[in-house]
Amino acid sequence: MLSHEQIWTAIDRLAERHGYSPSGLARRSGLDATSFNRSKRIGADGRKRWPSTESVSKVLAATGASLDEFLRLIEAREGPVRSTVPLIGMTQAGVGRLFTEEGMPTGGAGWEEVDFPDLGEERAFALEVQGDSMMPLFRDGDVLIVSPSASVRKGDRVVVRTHTGEVLAKELRRRTARTVELVSLNPDHEDRVLNVGEIAWIARVMWIRQ
Numbered sequence: 024m025l026s027h028e029q030i031w032t033a034i035d036r037l038a039e040r041h042g043y044s045p046s047g048l049a050r051r052s053g054l055d056a057t058s059f060n061r062s063k064r065i066g067a068d069g070r071k072r073w074p075s076t077e078s079v080s081k082v083l084a085a086t087g088a089s090l091d092e093f094l095r096l097i098e099a100r101e102g103p104v105r106s107t108v109p110l111i112g113m114t115q116a117g118v119g120r121l122f123t124e125e126g127m128p129t130g131g132a133g134w135e136e137v138d139f140p141d142l143g144e145e146r147a148f149a150l151e152v153q154g155d156s157m158m159p160l161f162r163d164g165d166v167l168i169v170s171p172s173a174s175v176r177k178g179d180r181v182v183v184r185t186h187t188g189e190v191l192a193k194e195l196r197r198r199t200a201r202t203v204e205l206v207s208l209n210p211d212h213e214d215r216v217l218n219v220g221e222i223a224w225i226a227r228v229m230w231i232r233q
Contacts, residue, residue, distance in 0.1 A: 027071040033096040050087040076229045107136040110149040117188035126171030126224030146172040160208045167228035180228040
């Protein structure tokens, strides 16, 4: 498991590599300028504050760095540090017994593992894209790191599993108390409107590994 210090050190190194201060990198990434301040890394109660997976994702997008590059920044002085998350094919994800009611992977038979840094997303797991239904954004063989515990907002890419076992990867257009409206990533596939009662779980796409 990656430590609190290792994650923050990697962010500091990434900022330095691209000529930013920590606050400058936060602004460049569309975050509050104080998000990465050293004074905010430990709370007033002494508890460690971790950068969110979403924040790290925005940092990588802003700098053009890959997840592997980020891992190498951690490993530069610390030695090899990697973690893994459960991995399964998108088609297999429709099998109910592979998940809990909360969308947590059960592990065991049917699951493999893929390298991914431990960034505090304890419920994260990986889905391998199969077929072309999510083109052009996600291609066959891409691996999506998703989290069923992350908050979901309009415009987020999400994976939705229905109680009947259907698995959809789309963009969230609108969410109400009764329905969830989903926009297809592939223009050849229809948009969907699901009743909340049809949905077993929704997981936000946090990363994509191509």
